[in-house]
Amino acid sequence: MDAAEFRRRGKEMVDYVADYLENIEQRPVYPDLEPGYLRSLIPNEAPAEPETYEEIMKDVERVIMPGITHWHSPYFYAYFPAASSYPAMLADMLCTAIGCIGFSWAASPACTELETVMMDWLGKMLQLPEHFIAGTHGHGGGVIQGTASEATLMSLLAARCKAVRRVQASNSELPEAEIFSKLVAYTSEQTCKHTFMCYPNNLLRFLFLPGNKENMWMHIDAAYAGSAFICPEFRPLLNGVEYADSFNFNPHKWLLVNFDCSAMWVKKRADIIGAFKFEPLYLKHENQESGLVTDYRHWQIPLGRRFRSLKLWFVFRMYGLSGLQAHIRKQVGLAKEFESLVRADKRFEICAEVIMGLVCFRLKGSNELNQDLLKRITNGREIHLVPCQLSSRFVLRFAICARTTESRHIQQAWHHITQLTFELLQEPNH
Amino acid sequence: MDAAEFRRRGKEMVDYVADYLENIEQRPVYPDLEPGYLRSLIPNEAPAEPETYEEIMKDVERVIMPGITHWHSPYFYAYFPAASSYPAMLADMLCTAIGCIGFSWAASPACTELETVMMDWLGKMLQLPEHFIAGTHGHGGGVIQGTASEATLMSLLAARCKAVRRVQASNSELPEAEIFSKLVAYTSEQTCKHTFMCYPNNLLRFLFLPGNKENMWMHIDAAYAGSAFICPEFRPLLNGVEYADSFNFNPHKWLLVNFDCSAMWVKKRADIIGAFKFEPLYLKHENQESGLVTDYRHWQIPLGRRFRSLKLWFVFRMYGLSGLQAHIRKQVGLAKEFESLVRADKRFEICAEVIMGLVCFRLKGSNELNQDLLKRITNGREIHLVPCQLSSRFVLRFAICARTTESRHIQQAWHHITQLTFELLQEPNH
Structure with missing residues (x-):
């Protein structure tokens, strides 16, 4: 292909x-x-x-x-x-x-x-503390990781390196x-997978209270929620970030930037760079010791980067x-709209406070009943959702996902769910 | 943007x-x-x-x-x-x-x-042992990692998990x-960065002889060279892969597939999956225990994947x-052509056998002389190359890179290098 x-095939592909x-x-979602x-x-x-x-x-x-799917x-x-989003797709082509x-x-x-x-732009949009912004001539700065998992792993490696040095x-x-063999990692109950990978199980402790012990590295992962902090009304949820050594969230989840793009900031560049330096002659360049440039390979697991x-x-x-704030607010509004529909139906209950774009709900009744409902939804293929477990209860998750979701889709989805519920509750065994 | x-901007972007x-x-390369x-x-x-x-x-x-650059x-x-390549770009848009x-x-x-x-297709193109091919109903299979670093890290984690279990x-x-604290990793002198990250330095030993000790996990990283093994004449260089537990190379280096795409195979799927399993309810699905499907999140560091x-x-x-074989052979031919040009000039020497697309060469003389030459090349901005160190000698690397490189570019590059050399050797201090 020349x-x-x-030129010809590319334009066809755009269409x-x-x-x-x-x-x-018009396609079955699942x-x-x-x-x-x-x-x-x-x-x-x-x-x-x-x-x-x-x-x-x-x-x-x-x-x-x-x-x-x-x-x-x-x-x-x-x-x-x-x-x-279309702008992100065009940028990706470039x-x-x-x-x-x-x-x-x-x-x-x-x-x-x-x-x-x-x-820096993004950090300012989130009103991050100045020490995370590179342009302030502080010691910190940001880097794009592939995923939140990689950001978490990098923060673990940086923390480990710093502890060993100390x-x-x-x-x-x-x-x-x-x-x-003496280092300990603390995490919340709802931690992601990568903490487990790096640490022996017997050195991993679950944390039920925020424990800002001295000499502890604190990493905050706001993979999904982070995008909402560009709206002043959600920013208070990030208070405390000034105590963190590193912070990350995923614009590729909720900020209209296609996968992959996970934003990570560190308070001290020297900490993350110290975790490993790889300096063969063929990667050296005349400006690297100038203090003016960043060699991002030291900030991440891979050598290569897009x-x-x-x-x-x-x-x-x-x-x-x-426009970005409007997108966040619109999607939160759609979640609230769905929440209202659920709350207005006495057969259902809301299982967790609806703060952003996720509604956790269930039929009042047994886990089996809710599993049955989800099975009907999945097999119907008109809408697609997955469950979660909250305090041993089987719960349905309704996450506002697509950029193009509108009120009419939410209404249609709820109509479909109630119809399946009606059929389900007609069955003699319920 | 709707x-x-x-449609309009996308077509403009294609152009x-x-x-x-x-x-x-026509652009300065550097x-x-x-x-x-x-x-x-x-x-x-x-x-x-x-x-x-x-x-x-x-x-x-x-x-x-x-x-x-x-x-x-x-x-x-x-x-x-x-x-x-253009086909890879179209696929990436999709x-x-x-x-x-x-x-x-x-x-x-x-x-x-x-x-x-x-x-499987790629494994067969490389004539990999059957135990790496998923379709043979063996225990192995392939996965696409982002980079060779991630593949190496995954093999280390799998090896560690297996050793702990044993x-x-x-x-x-x-x-x-x-x-x-008792596990030891062996590596060659020319290892990549990620071995260092995972292991305490005092447990990392350099290996000078292939050591297929019992109970040792052997991982082969052929990041660049791997693509050449689709040509029968290069395949003998991969002999011994049948003893490896895992193998990877980067189609995104030399097989016309845009970054990122690192191909990795494991002999036993259970080994790599065992390194960490992440199974929250929201990721479960009805077919996961059927033995018929793969959940690739268990095979890699990130959760998400393109x-x-x-x-x-x-x-x-x-x-x-x-066509792929022709591409490899053409680029090897261009390296041989450059090698001939260097060998025909008695002021220069070839510093390592030219096997694939890389020519290591230098001016006979001091490291300083060669550093001077490279500086002139870099500042000239007509061609771009970087150095390496071979047995304490400063060596210039000439790597055939772009898909569109032709003989005329090689001839032009050599002409440019000899001209700079002529100027350099005119200087009184040489």
Whole structure:
């Protein structure tokens, strides 16, 4: 495929994407197929000779689309939102085309510098403490990680490195392994998976009270909720962040920036960089010791990195802060609307305070009853949601996800749920 | 931006991308600017109200392009190749638009299943041992990681988990922390950064002989070279892979698939999955215990994951195996061509056998002399390359990188290098 064919196919793909997103409501939100469906639809081996583009696009509809759970359907209320917007998609096309690998400043200065400034913009939108903002000439700054898991892992590694240094400062003979075996990580009951990976289970303790002990590294993960803090009315929920050593949230969840893009800030750049430095000659460059540049490879697990800040830049500018706030407020409003519908029906109960875009609800009655209801919803394939467990109760989660969800979708979803409930409660065994 | 505007802007972006790549030779391959250049070119804060798309695209040329190191210029010979091709870019647009997060089979069955089958296709192209191929109903299979660093980290975690289980099987009382403190990782002298991150330094030993000790986990990282193994003439270099527990390489380096896409296989799926399982109720689905599906979140550091196998599918089909082999062979041929030019000039020497796309060479003489030459090359900005150190000698690396590099670029690059060399050797102090 040469540039001329790319021009043609690229424009066709733009239309395919626009068509897909404009008509997504007409597709069943959750696929109806058996595990292993795909293998029988395509050959066992790569073709020896090239195929045509038409053949491939035909297979996108034949093979791929029937197996997609449509995360951007306004009838998708499962898991959590995966952010998406047209400006972010355009930026991503540009990012792919530039295709630089920004492991050091010299490997593409614009890639590094735009990231630093965009993280400052975002930090200011969230009213983060000044020590997290690089442009204030403090000791901190921001970095884009792939996911919150990677941000959490990096904060654990930084904390571990700092603890080892502190112990070794007073006892330089103590081997690292012995220090490692004495470190303890505290976490809340609702922690994510990566704390478990890094620490032996017997050194992981669950924390029920905020414990800001001396010499403790405090990391805050606001993966979903973080985006809402650009609205002054939600910002108080982040109070206390000034005590944190590191903080992250995912613009790729709720801030209209497509996956992957997890924003992380650290109070002291030296702490995170200290966790590991990788300095072979081929990555050195003349400005690296100037104190003026950032080599982001020291801030993350991978060596390579995409030019992800382009997505932030396009989205911030095309929406403006006011547009982003409007998006958050609209989605919170839709959650409140759904909450009202639930509260008005005496057969149901709300199971947790509705603060942002998630409504946890259930039928008053047994867990089995609610499992039955969810099964009917899943099999109906008109809307999609998943459960959670709250204090041993089986609860249905209704998460406002797609950017294009409107009031009429919420009304339609509730109408569908009540209809299935009516059928369910007619059954003799209930 | 609505769908109608996206159709228009998307098509403009396709043309922008094609123009950029068609005319990339006319841009200086390496930027000429001071650290911190970008901050003064844009505002300190995100705009309160939306800006127009025209303003943003004007800034792409004003702010971004002057700060890009053009990795896809045929005059870029630095670091290592970052793969890129038009079919991969089209697939990436589709991936972004579908925007599913494939952490479980149910979260988008096509995303999981295409990945499993594509990893089988790729494994067969490399003639990997059968136990790595999922479709043979063995115990192994493939997964797409973001980078080789993540693949290496996953193999370390899997190895650690397996070792702990083995020790605890005979001594169930021993705390994990104590076992951890006795585990040892062996690595070659030329290891990548992530081994250092996971292990205390005093438990990391350098390995000078292949040590297939009993109960040792062997991981092979062929990040760059791996792509060449699709050619029968290079495949013997991979002999011994049948003894490995895990293997990975990066199609995003040399197999025309844009970053990020690192291919990893494990001999036993249970080993890697055992490293950590994260099973909250909201991620459970009815097929997960069927033995028929894969939930890839257990195979990787992040929870979320893009639909990256689309890129492999498009590239494999648009190029065919023959087209991919031709690409590898052409680039190796260009490296051999450059090698011949160097060997024909008695002032220079080749410093390492040229096997694939990398030529290590230097001027016969001091390290300072070669550092001077590289400085002139870098400042000239006509071509871009970086150094390495081989047995304490400062060596210039000439890596064939861009897909569009042709013989005429190699000839031009060598002409440029000899001209700078001529000037350098005229200086009185040499």
